[in-house]
Amino acid sequence: MIREINAAEFEAEVLKSTKPVAVDFYSTECPPCEALASKYHALAEVYGEDIQFIKVYRQGNRELAEKLGVKGSPTVLFYKDGQIVGDRLSGGVKRSALEKNLDQLISAIRAEALKKKIQKKNTECDVLILGGGPAGLTAGIYTAQAKLNTIVVDRALSGGNVAITHQVSNFPGFPKAQPGYLLAHQMTEQAKHAGVQFREAVDVTAANLNTREITIDGVETIRAKKILVATGSSPRALGIKGEEEFKGRGVSYCATCDAKYYEGKHVVVIGGGNSAIEEALFIAKFASAITIVHQFDKLQANRQAQEEAFANPKIRFLFQHEPREFVARNGSGVDGVIVEDLKSTDRVTIDCDGAFIFAGMQPNLDLFTGVFTLDQWGYIAADSEMRTNVPGVFAAGDVISKRFRQITTAVADGTIAAIAIGKDIGN
Numbered sequence: 001m002i003r004e005i006n007a008a009e010f011e012a013e014v015l016k017s018t019k020p021v022a023v024d025f026y027s028t029e030c031p032p033c034e035a036l037a038s039k040y041h042a043l044a045e046v047y048g049e050d051i052q053f054i055k056v057y058r059q060g061n062r063e064l065a066e067k068l069g070v071k072g073s074p075t076v077l078f079y080k081d082g083q084i085v086g087d088r089l090s091g092g093v094k095r096s097a098l099e100k101n102l103d104q105l106i107s108a109i110r111a112e113a114l115k116k117k118i119q120k121k122n123t124e125c126d127v128l129i130l131g132g133g134p135a136g137l138t139a140g141i142y143t144a145q146a147k148l149n150t151i152v153v154d155r156a157l158s159g160g161n162v163a164i165t166h167q168v169s170n171f172p173g174f175p176k177a178q179p180g181y182l183l184a185h186q187m188t189e190q191a192k193h194a195g196v197q198f199r200e201a202v203d204v205t206a207a208n209l210n211t212r213e214i215t216i217d218g219v220e221t222i223r224a225k226k227i228l229v230a231t232g233s234s235p236r237a238l239g240i241k242g243e244e245e246f247k248g249r250g251v252s253y254c255a256t257c258d259a260k261y262y263e264g265k266h267v268v269v270i271g272g273g274n275s276a277i278e279e280a281l282f283i284a285k286f287a288s289a290i291t292i293v294h295q296f297d298k299l300q301a302n303r304q305a306q307e308e309a310f311a312n313p314k315i316r317f318l319f320q321h322e323p324r325e326f327v328a329r330n331g332s333g334v335d336g337v338i339v340e341d342l343k344s345t346d347r348v349t350i351d352c353d354g355a356f357i358f359a360g361m362q363p364n365l366d367l368f369t370g371v372f373t374l375d376q377w378g379y380i381a382a383d384s385e386m387r388t389n390v391p392g393v394f395a396a397g398d399v400i401s402k403r404f405r406q407i408t409t410a411v412a413d414g415t416i417a418a419i420a421i422g423k424d425i426g427n
């Protein structure tokens with residue numbers, strides 16, 4: 001169903017194909033490519049009569065990839081009548097995104113008929129871990145090593161917030177600061193090596209914690225003896241005007257992802273805690289000027305980060321101010337942030353090329369409304385063995401109620417949960 005081709009065959013097999021074509025540019029030793037492979041194969045089985053599924057080895061066909069603007073693996077392109085159509089999918093490619101683009105290559109009636117061919121699957125396992133950040137991965141390493149059949153399900157690629165952290169300098173075992181993506185990669189590889197199975201970049205389409213069943217992408221239902229919720233937390237939005245509208249067009253929550261776009265530019269950083277200051281220092285490698293806007297009269301970050309920030313000539317501080325609106329007077333991306341002086345209530349506009357928000361985090365619990373006992377901030381109340389109020393369901397990491405949220409504390413929670421789960425199952 002899937003044909004592997006090289007650059008010389010591209011014109012005949014893709015541009016001159018009588019059928020629409022999906023082309024997956026992949027690489028070896030590429031975890032996101034592995035995460036895509038099973039979805040691509042499954043969909044080739046469903047759509048294969050109508051759509052040609054092609055794979056191109058990117059490293060072996062560099063010139064073609066560059067000509068097509070393919071800069072990373074995997075990248076999936078869609079062709080109809082020799083023309084590129086639809087979305088260009090890359091990174092953690094979801095099945096839902098693939099299906100949407102494949103449907104657009106054929107008629108709606110045919111797409112509906114093909115969907116009826118999709119075979120649903122039931123899987124049983126000992127331990128299902130929702131969330132592949134440090135808490136979930138550590139738990140997985142322990143349960144898999146204890147010979148418990150373990151599956152980690154993540155809505156993105158695994159690694160959690162570590163994967164988007166520029167440098168991690170406080171995780172034991174590494175004398176030099178580690179790039180977060182590398183630490184996340186090593187944790188994932190260790191879990192794979194221990195025997196953990198992964199379902200990455202998937203949509204959890206149904207979750208019943210009482211029966212301990214999770215359905216992913218609408219096609220696979222996994223039933224587990226025990227579930228661990230390790231879904232972590234996400235950046236808290238400010239909820240001000242222009243924030244939602246300009247997300248990705250000048251408003252960002254991730255320096256590792258976006259700082260590179262601000263070479264020689266002026267950036268506003270909102271926040272004064274550890275993340276804000278450490279990430280501002282990273283952004284300063286690219287930006288020519290940074291204005292840190294903070295609501296209090298001093299920073300809350302650790303002393304080392306503060307000293308570095310105060311010593312950096314690119315960084316200036318605006319204390320006791322709060323952002324009120326992101327503006328785009330040029331009509332495209334953000335070119336200003338309106339801030340309010342909390343003492344005088346005067347408002348001024350800071351001219352800039354973009355803004356990064358580090359205003360705290362919130363638990364990722366949208367799947368489980370009304371299920372768990374929560375603390376006053378909305379985090380799961382777990383006991384000293386990471387048990388929740390739902391029988392057979394544990395929780396660990398940033399998603400639980402606790403004082404300090406760090407990689408080491410997430411790892412510790414994951415360890416405790418895994419050992420408690422092992423004891424319950426009888427290992």
Ligand SMILES: Cc1cc2nc3c(=O)[nH]c(=O)nc-3n(C[C@H](O)[C@H](O)[C@H](O)COP(=O)(O)OP(=O)(O)OC[C@H]3O[C@@H](n4cnc5c(N)ncnc54)[C@H](O)[C@@H]3O)c2cc1C
Pocket residue numbers: 130131132133134135136153154155156157158159160161162164165166167168169170204230231232233234275279364367396397398399405406407408410
């Ligand atoms: C910018 C930044 C810098 C940081 N720097 C440091 C540092 O230097 N040192 C340090 O110790 N800590 C740092 N932290 C904190 C640290 O990253 C977290 O404490 C740690 O990652 C928590 O691990 P976790 O596994 O609980 O959750 P997370 O790392 O948040 O992982 C949760 C995982 O669950 C997945 N998920 C979420 N919802 C769902 C769902 N519904 N279904 C399936 N999967 C889901 C997510 O995709 C994610 O992969 C930093 C955090 C940030 C944001």
